[in-house]
Amino acid sequence: MVLQLYGFPTSTCTLRVALVLKEKNVPFKFHMVDLAKGEHKAPGFVAHQPFGQVPYIVRTTRDDDGLVLFESRAIARYIATKYASQGTALIPTDAKKLPFFEQAASIETSHYDPFVSGLAWELRFTTWFGGKTDEAHVKSLHAQLKNKLDAYEVILSKQKYLAGDEITLADLFHLPYGAVILADDIKIDEFSSRPNVNRWWKDISSRPSWQAIKDGLKVE
Amino acid sequence: MVVKIYGHAIAPAVKLVVQVCKEKEIPYEVVPVAVYKGEHKTPAFRQFQPFGQVPYIDDDGFILYEYRAICRYLVKKYEGQGTPGLIPNDPKSEALFEQAASIEYANFYPFALGLVTEKIIKKHRGLPADEARVDEYLKTLEAKLDAYNDILGKQAYLAGETLTLADLFHLPYAAIVIEELRCDVLKGRPNVARWWETISARPTWQAVKDTA
Numbered sequence: 495m496v497l498q499l500y501g502f503p504t505s506t507c508t509l510r511v512a513l514v515l516k517e518k519n520v521p522f523k524f525h526m527v528d529l530a531k532g533e534h535k536a537p538g539f540v541a542h543q544p545f546g547q548v549p550y551i552v553r554t555t556r557d558d559d560g561l562v563l564f565e566s567r568a569i570a571r572y573i574a575t576k577y578a579s580q581g582t583a584l585i586p587t588d589a590k591k592l593p594f595f596e597q598a599a600s601i602e603t604s605h606y607d608p609f610v611s612g613l614a615w616e617l618r619f620t621t622w623f624g625g626k627t628d629e630a631h632v633k634s635l636h637a638q639l640k641n642k643l644d645a646y647e648v649i650l651s652k653q654k655y656l657a658g659d660e661i662t663l664a665d666l667f668h669l670p671y672g673a674v675i676l677a678d679d680i681k682i683d684e685f686s687s688r689p690n691v692n693r694w695w696k697d698i699s700s701r702p703s704w705q706a707i708k709d710g711l712k713v714e
Numbered sequence: 715m716v717v718k719i720y721g722h723a724i725a726p727a728v729k730l731v732v733q734v735c736k737e738k739e740i741p742y743e744v745v746p747v748a749v750y751k752g753e754h755k756t757p758a759f760r761q762f763q764p765f766g767q768v769p770y771i772d773d774d775g776f777i778l779y780e781y782r783a784i785c786r787y788l789v790k791k792y793e794g795q796g797t798p799g800l801i802p803n804d805p806k807s808e809a810l811f812e813q814a815a816s817i818e819y820a821n822f823y824p825f826a827l828g829l830v831t832e833k834i835i836k837k838h839r840g841l842p843a844d845e846a847r848v849d850e851y852l853k854t855l856e857a858k859l860d861a862y863n864d865i866l867g868k869q870a871y872l873a874g875e876t877l878t879l880a881d882l883f884h885l886p887y888a889a890i891v892i893e894e895l896r897c898d899v900l901k902g903r904p905n906v907a908r909w910w911e912t913i914s915a916r917p918t919w920q921a922v923k924d925t926a
Contacts, residue, residue: 568809
């Protein structure tokens with residue numbers, strides 16, 4: 495049975511998983527979870543994802559009793575590992591390179607995600623739920639993002655990607671929220687002014703896998 | 715060879731790396747970095763850690779930063795000694811470990827760190843806490859811990875029936891939130907309380923937690 499992906503068509507974390515499925519040429523069936531109707535907080539959903547968040551996957555095969563997995567980066571790692579021999583190699587197997595992948599994966603979660611997701615929340619998503627933008631918080635997040643990307647600029651001046659000279663999951667993880675803050679309603683561009691960051695961003699964002707899904711997943 | 719951990723000994727992230735070294739019986743040395751003098755922000759330090767933060771390690775010339783990455787590296791390198799299974803090897807258990815590791819940094823860490831920043835770090839810098847933000851962090855953290863309580867009602871640890879790195883990742887910031895800030899987050903969450911008591915009672919953590 496084909497891998498089942500439960501999520502929302504334009505949700506950043508859902509797209510993070512879909513992106514990796516595309517890179518690894520793994521077929522999947524997308525099921526839309528109706529966030530507006532609160533489907534993600536319903537008991538049937540929470541039984542699979544106790545935090546009431548999208549996405550999660552279900553994978554059943556003949557040889558195992560099935561796997562339900564949540565947390566987009568964990569799902570991505572699972573796909574990259576399980577399908578290591580097809581599509582793009584996204585997690586190094588070389589014991590000397592693996593630590594740098596883990597370092598890069600941690601960089602994304604500590605030095606990028608809190609700021610870009612915070613900005614996305616304040617400048618787009620909070621208004622969807624009737625909230626108000628906290629301008630002081632936006633200013634603080636933006637300033638911190640600039641500092642962090644200055645460090646990225648140094649790292650990427652010495653190597654092509656965040657973990658070394660080969661692309662890994664860690665690079666791809668940046669795409670969904672990066673695209674949100676660059677979008678017309680937010681327009682925070684801290685990539686173009688930094689030559690190495692800009693080179694790296696253009697590289698990863700032009701990948702066919704991202705281009706195929708960046709505008710959202712189709713509900714069948 | 716002795717692993718050199720560059721950092722301030724009382725920093726939560728440094729304490730965790732030390733704790734993992736103890737779990738895996740790895741000889742280590744904490745090399746002090748004068749954070750109060752801003753040593754971690756100097757160009758010389760940033761050569762090793764471009765974000766200007768502690769810790770980084772020097773393992774016989776091999777430099778690595780980001781404390782969760784450091785812990786993963788040490789656990790994998792010394793797989794054959796000390797506490798086993800901190801990162802599982804079989805595919806299904808490994809996937810559930812990665813899920814648990816992601817739960818820690820996505821559903822626990824931001825809110826715990828937020829509380830620590832408002833109530834401790836800001837105080838150090840002579841800045842007032844944003845009480846509205848504190849309430850928000852606490853409320854969110856408590857909701858997240860309700861989910862933890864469900865998960866831990868079905869299994870002993872976050873990734874399954876055995877202890878993994880994902881549980882240990884919680885130690886330094888959970889200790890501050892629960893014991894130092896005395897946030898009453900275990901109340902009404904008996905499974906979380908059981909899990910916390912178990913992992914925080916580990917002798918390796920007891921040996922490190924009160925480093926001054």
